[in-house]
Amino acid sequence: MAILKKWINSDSPDVFIISGDMTAGPEKSLNLLNQLQMDCPQTKLLFVHGNHDVYHEDSMLGYETLLQFPGNLGNGPVELNEDWVVIGDGGWYDYTFGIDGFSTEEFSLGKYNDFTWPDKTYAHWPKSDQDETNRYLEKIEGWLIDYQGKNIIMVSHFVPFSQFVIKKNDPSWDFFNAMMGSSRFGELALKYGVEKYIFGHIHTRYHEFYNGIEVICNPLGYYPHEWNSANAEKEIFSGIKVLEI
Numbered sequence: 001m002a003i004l005k006k007w008i009n010s011d012s013p014d015v016f017i018i019s020g021d022m023t024a025g026p027e028k029s030l031n032l033l034n035q036l037q038m039d040c041p042q043t044k045l046l047f048v049h050g051n052h053d054v055y056h057e058d059s060m061l062g063y064e065t066l067l068q069f070p071g072n073l074g075n076g077p078v079e080l081n082e083d084w085v086v087i088g089d090g091g092w093y094d095y096t097f098g099i100d101g102f103s104t105e106e107f108s109l110g111k112y113n114d115f116t117w118p119d120k121t122y123a124h125w126p127k128s129d130q131d132e133t134n135r136y137l138e139k140i141e142g143w144l145i146d147y148q149g150k151n152i153i154m155v156s157h158f159v160p161f162s163q164f165v166i167k168k169n170d171p172s173w174d175f176f177n178a179m180m181g182s183s184r185f186g187e188l189a190l191k192y193g194v195e196k197y198i199f200g201h202i203h204t205r206y207h208e209f210y211n212g213i214e215v216i217c218n219p220l221g222y223y224p225h226e227w228n229s230a231n232a233e234k235e236i237f238s239g240i241k242v243l244e245i
């Protein structure tokens with residue numbers, strides 16, 4: 001957090017977007033977001049939740065707790081200026097990236113061999129994964145309709161295009177791709193012609209144009225095996241992208 005504050009306060013961007021998975025619990029994430037925003041008053045902090053942020057016995061309550069953060073995009077679109085608007089929410093997954101040969105029920109149990117997808121243990125939504133994903137899709141589409149004709153930056157935690165889901169031809173990995181996101185977020189982005197799409201969740205960095213959309217995923221991976229540098233400042237700074245609009 002100190003390193004993040006150092007970067008934000010020295011670079012002083014107008015807006016800083018975090019695409020989820022700050023901590024493993026809504027209260028902890030909310031506290032850190034509030035702290036960061038208080039310590040960096042010149043920058044507007046925007047946030048969408050990840051799966052870890054809603055680890056709670058009642059994930060809907062966790063989701064609502066996180067809405068207390070004013071920069072949570074789940075509260076509604078944020079206009080950057082007359083032309084640009086940021087629209088998004090954390091989202092969820094509906095198995096559209098799942099591999100063939102498994103049923104919806106198997107994906108919903110989230111178990112392959114002796115590994116259970118952690119969300120199945122730590123996140124507790126009132127409805128099925130697909131219903132929860134639909135809730136996000138409807139909400140986001142409503143906002144996209146409201147802002148048609150503007151330059152839109154769309155943000156979700158989960159992956160919008162299968163292009164960015166890593167396939168290893170190993171079912172012990174590929175089975176869990178079902179929990180990576182939903183192609184329907186990508187369909188919305190294409191339908192409403194968003195300019196840029198920022199997401200998280202996966203631990204591989206991407207910055208490229210895909211179907212005319214500038215797609216950015218720039219996570220900070222698990223320490224130490226996913227880090228490129230032994231130096232925390234260097235690694236954290238490398239996980240930050242600067243966009244000019």
Ligand SMILES: [Fe+2]
Nearest residue numbers: 021050051201
């Ligand atoms: Fe995640």
